[in-house]
Amino acid sequence: MKTFLLALAAVTLVLVGVLAGPPLRVALASWQDAPEPAAEGGGAKAQLWQSGMHPWIITTEPGNCPICGMKLEPIDPAKLTGEIAIDPVVVQNIGVRTAPVVRGPAVATLRTVGTVEVAEPNVHDVNLRVSGWIVDLFVDYEGAEVAAGDELFTLYSPQLYAAAEEFLLAAGGGSADDPLRGSARDRLLNLGLTESQVDALREAGTTERNMPVVSPATGTVTEKMVNEGMNVQPGMRVFRIVDLSTVWVQVTLYESQLSGVEVGQPATLTVASLPGETFEGELSFIDPTLDPRTRAVQARLVFENPGNRLKPGMFADVTLRNVLAEEAVLAPREAVVKTGARELAFVAKGGGRFDPREVETAGDVADGRVRIASGLEPGENVVTSGQFLLDSEASVRASLARMVGGEGGVRARVPRPLGGGSGEAGNPQFLEDVAPGREETVPLAKAYLQLQTNLTRNEPAGAPAVAEAARSLAAASDGRTAELAAAVAESADRVPADADLATVRGSFEAISLAAVELFEAAPPAGVGPLAVAHCPMVDKDWLQAGAAIRNPYDPSMLTCGTVLRTLPEGAADAR
Structure with missing residues (x-):
């Protein structure tokens, strides 16, 4: 037959x-x-x-x-050059927008969220050093604003009253440098009176039964622990006063954000409750240790708080600014397109003409810009939207130029x-050498053909090698080749390393279809003609070397199948 x-x-x-x-x-x-x-x-x-x-x-x-x-x-001869030409009407319809490349200071910004907290050095506690009773309470609620030296309450303390009498007795006789007089003065200071209170007591010459206790600092009363008539003991904290004119903001910085962050760096702060207001401050502390669980460190910023508008406990949006360079070439971040290992920008030449440029960037900076190390010059206009259409057009033209x-x-x-250099007719076959041979696709082609050969021998090994070769090809390529190689890798990765024969055969057609599309676009150099074959018994296709049927789906019917077509063969010296 x-x-x-x-x-x-x-x-x-x-x-x-x-x-x-x-x-x-x-x-x-x-x-x-x-x-x-x-x-x-x-x-x-x-x-x-x-x-x-x-x-x-x-x-x-x-x-x-x-x-x-x-x-x-x-x-079109223009398609064989690197420049892209598109009808200006089409450019307008697809919404291509451009922006200039500029030269200016490169300022890096880091945005994070923090919490407003009380600055620890601004916390002042009023602790008693003698026992006694609260007689008159002048500050009788939390939240009251006090100034340094304001009377908080009066205290009746027999111990303090006796010490004051001793001081007046020593001050009334003897010289100013009398050791007894100095000792009595020091005792009053140690019991909690201030220098000004001791001086006022000496000038008055009489002792008050109830001694006033004054605020040690200006601020807000955040804790009041006493009431009138209450008995108090030494060491008891009766008031806490906090100066909120300066506040701390605690933020979390992740390991990847620490580059360029340093103490003294200026920062700005905004809160949702004060729209339109910005507070200025600086980074004052970075925790020297990193949390191994979250891979983050805690950092502290200091901000002035005029009018106490920032309340402890508020959430705040913090922006850190760091000047990386006084002058740098800056382009909009949207203008740079990452295609595999390369970065491209499209320079608008006017009249619907665009020049694709390979650029090298040096990190993002403020205002949605990126530093350009090479590839662009100030004054050039780059495309900021519609680049993917231009990128696909550039890939098509680059492929055509290579072909x-x-x-x-x-x-x-x-x-x-066909058939020899003499011009004699050979056996009928499909076209050869119609596309340039691709050396980089050879390892993948060999890995695939080895997998196909293994299956004809009922051996399940080979899919991991195909996946590895496809990933290597995708990483080393760009454009369509990288996409197709990634598709092969994705299909091959679905096969576990210890998969049985049935599992490998079940995934082999998906691997084959992806490989066919790849080798049509990028034929491997010097591998020989690759044929797409079909098995009518299982209704599946595969790729093989040569026209002799070697069915990988059922070796018991090794020669069952039909060659559907032969892929273009890449010449070994085409590249």
């Missing part, structure tokens, strides 16, 4: 060859590099023609596609007969 089909195919080809003539002869040809024909006038590039359905079909003469028969379309000759210039690809 197979012999009959082959004979029938041969007769059909002969008849079509007689009827079709040149189109068939082109279809049974492969491509080779040839010198680019000289253009008229000696300056312009030669016109090239391409198949819309099979873009790797490129020729120097008009005609029809040797695969599908569709008419070849002329290639017709790479970076060294356009090379025409002209047909040569």
Whole structure:
């Protein structure tokens, strides 16, 4: 039966060859590099023609596609350059916006959230050093504002009264430098009276039964622990007074945010309850140890608090500013597009023309900008929206330029007969050498073919090697190649390393379909013709080397299947 089909195919080809003539002869040809024909006038590039359905079909003469028969379309010479040209109307419709590249100070900003707290040095406690009773309480509620020296209450203390009498007795006789007089004065100070109170007592010459106790600082009473008539003992805290003219703000800084953060760095603060108001302060402390669980450190900022408008316990938005450089080239952050390992920006040239530039950045800065180390100059306008459309257009043009000759210039690809250099007719087959060989896809192709061979031997090994090779290819490539390699890796990663034969076979078709799409776009150099085959028994496809059927889905039917098509073969020296 197979012999009959082959004979029938041969007769059909002969008849079509007689009827079709040149189109068939082109279809049974492969491509080779040839010198680019000289253009008229000696300056312009030669016109090239391409198949819309099979873009790797490129020729120097008009005609029809040797695969599908569709008419070849002329290639715009501008597409073979790095510059992108788009109709200005289309540019306006897709909303392409631009912004200038400028030179200015590079200021890094770090935004975080903190909590307003009382500044610990501004906390003052009123503690008694003698026992007694509260007689008159002048500050009788928490939240009261007091000034340094204001009377808080009067205290009746027999111990304090006796010490005051002794002082007056010593002060009434003897000289000013009398040791007894100095000792009596020191005793009053140690019992809690202030210098001014002792001086006032000496000038008055009489002792009050109830001694006033004054505030040690200006601030707000946050704790009141006594009432009138209450008995108090030494060491008892009766008031806490807090000066809120300066507050602390505690923030959490994660390990990744610590670069460029240092003590003394200026900061600004805003709170939701005071819209439009900004408070100025600085970073005063960074915890020297990092929490191993959260990978973060605590930091403290100090802010002036005029009018006590910042209340302890408030949440605050904090912005730290750090001047990285007095002058730097700055571009909008949206203008830089990351494509794999590269960063691109599109420079607007006017009239719908854009120049893709590979740039090197040196970190984000304030105002939504990024520092440019190389690739852009001040005064150039860069695209800030619609870059992905331009990026896809640039990828298409870069691929087209590589297909017709790479970076060294356009090379025409002209047909040569199959079967040998003599021009004699060979066996009918699909086109060869229609796309440049890709050395970087060779490891993945070999890993895939090894997996296919293993399955024909009922061996499940090989999927992890395919996944590893695909990931390496995706990391080393960009554009469409990187996307397709990532798809292969994703399919192969679904197969566990210790998967059984049934599991590997169940995932093999997904790996194969992704591999077919990749090797069509980037054929491996020197690997040989790769054929897409189909098994009618399980209705699944696979990729194999050569046309001899080797069915990986059921080795008991090793030769069951049909070759659907052969992928374009990349020449070993194409790159």
